[in-house]
Amino acid sequence: MPELPEVETVRLQLLNKVVGKKIKKVVVYRLRTVAEDFSFATRLKNKTIKGINRIGKLLIFTFSENSDLFLLAHLKMTGQFFYIDKKGQVVGGGHGNKDNENIIFPHKHSRVAFRFADEGILYFNDMRLFGYLKIANKSEMELAKSRFGPEPIHPEFDTKWFITTLLQKKTAVKVALLNQQFVAGLGNIYVDETLWLAKVLPTRKCNTLTKKEAAAIATASKEIMNESIKVGGTTFQHFIDTNGNKGNFSKFLKVFGKQGTPCPRCKTIIQKTRVAGRGTHFCPKCQK
DNA sequence: GAGAGTGTTGTAAC
DNA sequence: GGTTACAACACTCT
Numbered sequence: 001m002p003e004l005p006e007v008e009t010v011r012l013q014l015l016n017k018v019v020g021k022k023i024k025k026v027v028v029y030r031l032r033t034v035a036e037d038f039s040f041a042t043r044l045k046n047k048t049i050k051g052i053n054r055i056g057k058l059l060i061f062t063f064s065e066n067s068d069l070f071l072l073a074h075l076k077m078t079g080q081f082f083y084i085d086k087k088g089q090v091v092g093g094g095h096g097n098k099d100n101e102n103i104i105f106p107h108k109h110s111r112v113a114f115r116f117a118d119e120g121i122l123y124f125n126d127m128r129l130f131g132y133l134k135i136a137n138k139s140e141m142e143l144a145k146s147r148f149g150p151e152p153i154h155p156e157f158d159t160k161w162f163i164t165t166l167l168q169k170k171t172a173v174k175v176a177l178l179n180q181q182f183v184a185g186l187g188n189i190y191v192d193e194t195l196w197l198a199k200v201l202p203t204r205k206c207n208t209l210t211k212k213e214a215a216a217i218a219t220a221s222k223e224i225m226n227e228s229i230k231v232g233g234t235t236f237q238h239f240i241d242t243n244g245n246k247g248n249f250s251k252f253l254k255v256f257g258k259q260g261t262p263c264p265r266c267k268t269i270i271q272k273t274r275v276a277g278r279g280t281h282f283c284p285k286c287q288k
Numbered sequence: 289g290a291g292a293g294t295g296t297t298g299t300a301a302c
Numbered sequence: 303g304g305t306t307a308c309a310a311c312a313c314t315c316t
Contacts (some may be wrong), residue, residue: 003294078312
């Protein structure tokens, strides 16, 4: 579950499902997922989830019993949270791959399970094992937080600062936007979408951008992020209904994965290249 | 069988 | 210090 909008959707869903619940038992299926922490399960036992915050794509759980205890959760490429209530119904979710069908838990990609006092169970699934759940104290949590720059969708996002800083960078604009220390939350998909909307080529060097272009990027990223939070929610709904509708995401995308098809704006064929080691999609005509 | 993949980090090299 | 390029992580899908 990569991009910020989906992480935010998961956060909101989890808020409804697990906040205020006491963890009765934690089962770790794969030690790797909890950073080889043998005390992971015991340290979370009998703790009540107080809240769930998010910075960038990192989820931060807080607990009622101990204000110096945090659970950091990063989904990376394929991490998913599923909440199963006591009737066995799945009411939380992931991002719509095949694993969402025929749900039987725990299944082979389940890495950690949290059983609550009310018999509900929260599963963390992660096919590729890149994601992690990590216990942290306050200073470790602050350190993790400090690795993220401001989020474009934050109401107090400083657009002036963004423009000034962006224009000073010497990297390709796509590289800059993917850098979570600069701005948090934009992933590969939405960087391509943002740059298409802003009519800027991903390979453009930041210090060759005009102020107007930089401002367009800021505006576009906000628009894309906000719009995609809605889409993320929609994707999520489809998962909950388990209707097998998994392609909803792509309906909203304008360039990502659309190579070979006409640009929705100017009908030129969308091209795909590689920038910063990532698949990169753009319109060679209307992006400059 | 080969290649690509939604994210991040570390390292080496310039 | 900035930046670039790449490997690594483990697994599935085309």
